[in-house]
Amino acid sequence: xxxxxxxxxxxxxxxxxxxxxxxxxxxxxxxxxxxxxxxxxxxxxxxxxxxxxxxxxxxxxxxxxxxxxxxxxxxxxxxxxxxxxxxxxxxxxxxxxxxxxxxxxxxxxxxxxxxxxxxxxxxxxxxxxxxxxxxxxxxxxx
Amino acid sequence: xxxxxxxxxxxxxxxxxxxxxxxxxxxxxxxxxxxxxxxxxxxxxxxxxxxxxxxxxxxxxxxxxxxxxxxxxxxxxxxxxxxxxxxxxxxxxxxxxxxxxxxxxxxxxxxxxxxxxxxxxxxxxxxxxxxxxxxxxxxxxx
DNA sequence: GCTTGAACCTACAGTTGCTGTAGCTTCTAT
DNA sequence: ATAGAAGCTACAGCAACTGTAGGTTCAAGC
Numbered sequence: 001x002x003x004x005x006x007x008x009x010x011x012x013x014x015x016x017x018x019x020x021x022x023x024x025x026x027x028x029x030x031x032x033x034x035x036x037x038x039x040x041x042x043x044x045x046x047x048x049x050x051x052x053x054x055x056x057x058x059x060x061x062x063x064x065x066x067x068x069x070x071x072x073x074x075x076x077x078x079x080x081x082x083x084x085x086x087x088x089x090x091x092x093x094x095x096x097x098x099x100x101x102x103x104x105x106x107x108x109x110x111x112x113x114x115x116x117x118x119x120x121x122x123x124x125x126x127x128x129x130x131x132x133x134x135x136x137x138x139x140x141x142x
Numbered sequence: 143x144x145x146x147x148x149x150x151x152x153x154x155x156x157x158x159x160x161x162x163x164x165x166x167x168x169x170x171x172x173x174x175x176x177x178x179x180x181x182x183x184x185x186x187x188x189x190x191x192x193x194x195x196x197x198x199x200x201x202x203x204x205x206x207x208x209x210x211x212x213x214x215x216x217x218x219x220x221x222x223x224x225x226x227x228x229x230x231x232x233x234x235x236x237x238x239x240x241x242x243x244x245x246x247x248x249x250x251x252x253x254x255x256x257x258x259x260x261x262x263x264x265x266x267x268x269x270x271x272x273x274x275x276x277x278x279x280x281x282x283x284x
Numbered sequence: 285g286c287t288t289g290a291a292c293c294t295a296c297a298g299t300t301g302c303t304g305t306a307g308c309t310t311c312t313a314t
Numbered sequence: 315a316t317a318g319a320a321g322c323t324a325c326a327g328c329a330a331c332t333g334t335a336g337g338t339t340c341a342a343g344c
Contacts (some may be wrong), residue, residue, distance in 0.1 A: 005320060016303060035310045037321055046270065053272050056280050058244050061301070067269065074261035082255060085265050089248040092241050095284070099238045102200050106231040113224060119216035123227050127209065128188065130195050138154075138198050142237070147291060158332060177339045179292055203330070
């Protein structure tokens with residue numbers, strides 16, 4: 001049996017994060033010692049490792065919840081799992097595209113600034129007026 | 143003089159967001175009508191446009207605060223402004239690198255899944271075990 | 285001048301995914 | 315037996331907004 005600290009260390013998680021996952025129902029309520037401390041087994045270790053790895057790959061917690069639910073029905077088709085992964089891939093690709101357009105714009109404004117005084121700094125000029133930009137580079141979240 | 147709604151519309155901001163910027167001191171407290179409604183002039187319009195455009199380029203609010211402060215000293219050197227932009231560029235590049243490694247991993251696990259049953263879905267297998275991955279793809283925030 | 289409805293006001297809760305703190309209790313090693 | 319590390323709960327805070335409730339004001343049309 002593992003303490004919460006050991007479980008956290010083994011999975012590269014913080015103790016509070018483990019408790020947070022329990023609070024939002026992503027991790028089950030574990031057994032407790034007589035004194036009230038949490039004790040975990042191998043199944044919980046695996047589940048937490050799954051959660052962490054999915055987070056590292058950028059899956060939102062709600063998607064991870066879906067994946068965990070789906071993996072409880074081993075005989076079903078894995079089409080839904082595929083769909084969740086595809087959705088995540090699309091999200092990642094969209095973010096990359098957005099960031100690349102930001103990168104180009106930032107590089108351009110930095111390279112264009114040959115001034116030395118704030119008064120005619122190209123960076124500020126570009127930030128003041130979106131018309132100075134080549135692309136639209138707007139979007140929801142980064 | 144512009145109402146908050148007009149100001150928001152002209153800059154592509156939400157009314158609440160404008161009030162939020164005021165609350166955190168990024169926008170100044172504007173004049174008010176006798177009835178207590180906010181009224182804005184051209185300077186505030188420009189300032190908000192600057193903030194929005196900077197946000198669209200991914201600058202955090204604290205960086206924008208720096209830029210606005212710096213632009214109040216037109217005779218100073220623009221080295222600090224350059225530094226803020228460079229910092230943002232580095233942050234964007236780091237994010238792109240991270241996301242590209244996630245993208246590769248996601249593509250790989252999706253393409254490897256030829257199964258039809260959840261029980262032997264490659265996606266779940268990879269998520270269960272980080273050793274299945276090619277790269278480390280870990281990092282702070284996306 | 286009056287009415288109506290859109291737009292405004294404040295204040296606060298909720299979002300995502302944690303992280304940090306305070307004040308206390310329990311466990312484990314010596 | 316005791317000390318200190320690690321655990322417990324509960325709550326506040328981060329970024330950067332967004333949404334809601336319950337009330338007030340503004341501006342246009344008659």
